[in-house]
Amino acid sequence: MPFMKFVKSLALPSEMLPPIIEEESHFDPETEHSAAKLGMWLFLATELLLFGGLFAAYAIFRAKYPEMFLEGSASLDVVLGTVNTVILIFSSYTVAIAVSAIQENRIRLVKWMLWITIICAAIFAVNKYFEYSYKISNGITPGTDIFYSIYYAATGVHMLHVFIGMAVLGVLLKKVNEGRYHKGNFTAIEIGGLYWHLVDLIWIYLFPLLYLA
């Protein structure tokens, strides 16, 4: 019977397996690394679709109210926006250095780079705070018109991602300080870096759409 054949095939000694020591190590490090990266890319896809909704709303309302968008855009502070863009691009660069440094076991450099990235994020947040509070003190709120609805919603959701990114990088930094990451174990830093690149990338789209329209 085919079924019996099947069961017998199961009983055949398969390749040697590493002994089970603790729960987390069902899988070899190679699989774990590539799986973590695939998982992160999928997560980044969901993030892109999350912002995709906002970009779609932007396109639709911009087509509907072109003048409103031009006017609104002109009222935003291009200098502050540019500064923030440069800061984020720079922070993407520092996090990339951290990812390559950990693979060469240059732990001190990793720590420095993570610190600089977090500080850049903080500066970005402070700038944004001034921008928001200046707008609100001038009576421009999310409900003013559709352009500002988009402006506050998109930059707000992005800001939330900056904070989450800071938290992630902070945790990574703490674990680096504890000596948890090294040449043989750098997956977490790599996927943390991927996340930060995404935060950066989204801003690179938001900046021209909102500030330079």
Add this chain to the structure above:
Amino acid sequence: MSQSHSFDKSYLEDGTGFKSWFFTHDHKRLGVMYLWAIGIFFILAAIASFLIRFEHLTPGQTIVDAQTYNVLFTLHGAVMVFLFIVPGVAASFGNFLIPLMIGARDVIFPKLNLYSFWVYCAGAIIFLIALAAPADTGWTFYTPYSIDTGANVILVTFGVFVLGFSSILTGINFIVSIHKLRAPGLTWDRLPLFCWAAYATSLLQVLATPVVGITLLLLIGERYFGLGFFDPAKGGDPVLFQHFFWFYSHPAVYIMILPAMGIISEVIPVFSRKPIFGYKAIAYSSLAIALISFLVWGHHMFVSGQSKLINIIFSVITFAVAVPTAIKVFNWLWTMYKGSIELSAAMLYSLAFIFLFTIGGLTGLFLGALAADVHLHDTYFVVAHMHYVMIGGTVFGLFSAIHFWYPKMWGKMFDEFKAKIAFVLIFIGFNIVFFPQFILGTLGMPRRYFNYSPEFATLHQISTYGTWILGIGFIIMLYALLRPISNKAEANPYKSASLEWAMPSPPPTLNFEKIPTLTASTYDYGTKLEQEA
């Protein structure tokens, strides 16, 4: 969590007490807990639906007033959709079965899997509190009603947002597991169809959920910060909300139904002793359906005020998605041809699935045809169509799974006879409840109506009587399942060729002592006629 994972202890015996369950990384225990959770939410939402039907026993007020009625149908719809059917089969049986079927010791990210469950619990608590507040928006949260109403929409939508996270994380876990953890020899064209379906479902969860996430986030913003996207009073567009909402919620329909289709594809070959007919057609049509489902959301909006051209395009694509669905039905049917068919309870539910899903699918053709949809949209016809797909499809699929994998999951055997009686009552009751609603719909009875004109009374009453039969059926089924007749189940009572049966029932915590190497298809039944290996 130490060395104790011997392979002579089942996963159910491996630790007792609340902590051993609530902090487990074991995919089987998580699957079982999801099953309990969705079971409880199903009962809760079903009770709401019994009250709704009871209210319709007479025109005007029977037991509750209009506002309570609105709260009830919101509760019913929202709990059924977001707490029961979206996580549903995928989270419960997906978790339990995928690692077993692909020959792995667990999903790829066991810790993340536990976190998804916690997130689900947290979301469910927030959601239920908010619904009890009470909420009266309907499960679709259409604006501007949801912006104006006094109900606590912020909390409801936040609950859905949190639940969405759980859905995304589970989806990522399944996709990566199926990519990275298949046992040697388990090639893509040997992958059990349930895994194919779960894979397609997970893709939808990962790609569609964030869109409803941002939509609900914006809705929260509308209420809290005064954003104006969806509020016509502020220059916004309520139709845009519907586009965003259905961009998620139509794929979500397939998140609900695809795993059930996977179950049917597993159960029918076993009880027909035949390999599944058209393996590739079923596997690829799952993916095709998943992808096309992203392009048909507009068919929920034919009368919403979107442009005529867009309506026509969406109608075309809708009919395109009907074809792969029809192919699946015929494939299941032909799997039985020249088989050796055993009518177990699980098989009965699967066969009923084919029939009821066919009705559900065919009535979808009415709604896809533009001229007919203008008349039928937002009437009871839609209610009936949707329940034929969701109950006749998904819930019958789930019931089939519960009966089929019962020995594997619990290591016990239930009473087939009682289960079959329950099946007969559920099948008849279901049709009595929902078939008259098709006629109510064509006659013009609108949905979400507390009051109705006396000419509809007879059909409404028949429908209500049906719920009583259905309810008795559910109770007997629960009784049959909760009172097993034997505490000892064989490893493979149904002589299935699939991998999950090649281990004791219930399985040990780490599933496989040795990771198996597969040499044959998981549908290796029957005598080969000629050709291929």
Add this chain to the structure above:
Amino acid sequence: MNWLPTSASTFAPEVDFVLWLVTIISVVSCILIGFLLIYFVIKYKKKSDNDQTPAITHDSFLETLWTVIPTILCIVIFIYGYVYYDRYTTIPENAYEINVTAKKWIWTFDYPNGKKTLGELYVPANKPIRLVMTSEDVLHSFFVPAFRVKQDVIGNRYTFINFTATKEGEFVVYCTEYCGSSHSNMLAKVHVLPELEYLKWESGESAKTSKIASDMPLDQIGKQLYSDKGCVACHSLDGAAGVGPSWKGLYNAKRVFTDGTSAAADENYLKESILYPGEKMVEGYGPVMPSYKGLLDDAEITALIEYIKTLK
């Protein structure tokens, strides 16, 4: 049993044709699949554990057959659905335009000559009509089963319905987009009149005045107006609190207002409340009622008050 409502527009038989077409296809498919299911179950019933079964995994002919046939059927259904829909949505020439305004939970109709009706739409038979609709608050949807037409009504933009009524008589209008507690009471009526009679109505000679002129007792006319003019959506007759106060026992009852003052609900108070509902807001109710100024004449208001008096 009849499964379709009366057919009273040019579009209705076309919709019915599509419904019949898909019904026949569906019934035939269902019977085919149901028959095969039962036939296989009986014919290939398990006889023993050692039943020999053939390992059939595919059959190109059958698979082509059940791909091609559903595809063709789908195309046919789509085409009929599309052609009729196209005809329905094409703006008719010389259409008679009526503006429709939806508001929780009442329909208002504005006619080209400035006439206005509430909860009752008058249209001439056999003449293309175009409804231009908008909402003042949440979404609503205008649905006339007898005409097979339906369209959502949205704030801040217009949506349209085209139809030509073919049958004279009175047809029900439903709101089919959920709009709150009185959603299921947001009904209206379409009166399809012969063209001559319609012209007469439009110039204000018949129909409306005829109601008062008839020899019905005043309170009976009031009862009629109660359901025709949309009062029913918010005011119950049995004492149950709705969006507005119940009419039961309302006459001469003491009303306490939001500004703390109070008054008895006598004839003058009732009349004022119908014409200027925002003037004196009773505690516990919101300013949602539209003014009926210009929509009810004095005789009608008197009839309504007489009706309220009878509700003890």
